[in-house]
Amino acid sequence: MDEDQILVARLNDLFTRHDPPPAEVVGLAQGLFGLRRLDAExxxxxxxxAVDGLEVAVRGGDTRLLTFETAELAIEMEVSGTGRTRRVVGQLVPGGPASLEARQPSGPxxxxxxxxxxxxEFDGLAPEPFSLTWSRPGARPVTTQWTGLE
Structure with missing residues (x-):
């Protein structure tokens, strides 16, 4: 073993014995990993x-705007709602019919x-991480990275 491998092994031992991650966090991380789509771009x-520091007030409430992109496609979403549910309204660019699937750790x-x-549109999403996958006939599916809806 070289010096880097020894250091990594010692750090792993230190954190495993003295400061392990909570079991709940490990379980959530494993669950999120299982929800990914390997065949999607x-x-x-x-x-x-929320990150860019823009506050948007639409229809009397706070709204978060998200944009996801690939080299050829984009998806623009508006996330609204407070409390226990969120509503996501969005548009694919370029437009056209598509099937979409929203995934969250707490439900199907x-x-x-x-x-x-x-x-x-998706109504009644939980205020937790979500990922969206869309597919069109003859095209490879596209999925967003996991993003919090808090």
Whole structure:
């Protein structure tokens, strides 16, 4: 073993014995890993109004705007709601019909269809991480990275 491997092994031993992660955190991490889609292209989060410092007031409430992109596709979403549920309204760019699936750790995947303009909606999502996958006939599925809806 070289010096780096010895150091990593000692650090692993230190954290495993003296400061292990809570079992709940390990369980959530394993669950999220299991919910990923290996066959889908990953759409990267390129804009988030909560991170970018933009406050948006739409229809009398706080709204978060998210944009995910690949080299050829984008998805723009508006997240609204407080308390125990969130509503996501979005549009695929370029537009067109598509099947969508929203995944969250606390429940089964939810399905929606985008209309001819690429518009879609999910109601009643939990304020926790979610990932969205959309697919169109003849195209590879695209999935967003996991993003919190808190």
């Amino acid at each position: 990953l759409a990267e989060l390129t804009a988030d109004s 995947p939810r399905q929606a269809e985008a209309d001819a303009r690429g518009r879609f």
